[in-house]
Amino acid sequence: MHIPDGFIDIPTSTAFAAVAAVGVAASLKGAARSLDEKTAPLAGLTATFIFAVQMLNFPVAAGTSGHLLGGALAAILVGPYVATLSLTVVLLMQALLFADGGLSAAGLNIFNMSLLGVWSGYGAFLLAKKFLPKSKVSITAAAAFAGLISVPAAAVGFVIQYALGATATFSLTTVLTAMVGTHVLIGIGEAIITGLSVSAVMASRPDLVYGYRGTKKNLEIGEAHK
């Protein structure tokens, strides 16, 4: 999923870098409002854990592998703003230290994974939570669903970038079909890892889980009204 330099032309990459910068700036503001003594260490852990797990490519189909993106996982654990920053730190470390993902492509990658991956995952999580009974197990199930959705969503981001500024001239439908097909499969792995990770944190420190704290608060408000 890490776009190297060269796939997408410089004007398109620059435009996406500008959009990514606006998203990251907004996230810095949002994160400053939500971080406190208790959540700051979990936020650091989330970014570090995602870096580590992104190294673990799993096989998905003949000759193809995938790895966790972590956008949905981070959004549920620490909220979408801090999640965007976490993913951005991971992507910058990978591009700068490990030559994984191009430098001119950094804006493209941040847009797809730190913004699209995080917010589509968070949206899917909130939607699933609405339809599931209010319980801890539901948080894990909603997290897995969010992971599943977030990967093809990020893949569609690449297809949009390809449509706007590909240096190659292959059919857009071919790229769209191949990208979404492959990334739905990778999304299944994402769902499993996201569900397991969220349930592990829910088992030890549910009070720290951003996506669960919201549930409790709503319940309390609901009870207060009665």
Next chain:
Amino acid sequence: MKNPLVTVGLALSLVLAGGVSYYASSHPDGLEKVAGDVGFLDSAKESATEGSPLAGYGVAGVKNERISGGLAGVIGVASTAAISFGLFYALRRFKKDKL
């Protein structure tokens, strides 16, 4: 550290990046595979950081693949932890100062 979750999580990250990563699939990832199948893989250019001693998740000069990859993983985990904990603690303090 007061929070065992953070200690355990960081230790797990070190084990995953430093040890388990050796067993990760080396097949191309989704995007790389699609690029190869469709035919635009050769439009990729070398990254400006390709000369980094850690490029490609290995440590330059270390011949043993397990040690080279594991060391790169440990360095990556330590660097990501330093930057992210620093950033999030700074943001938390920024908020406190304003109040």
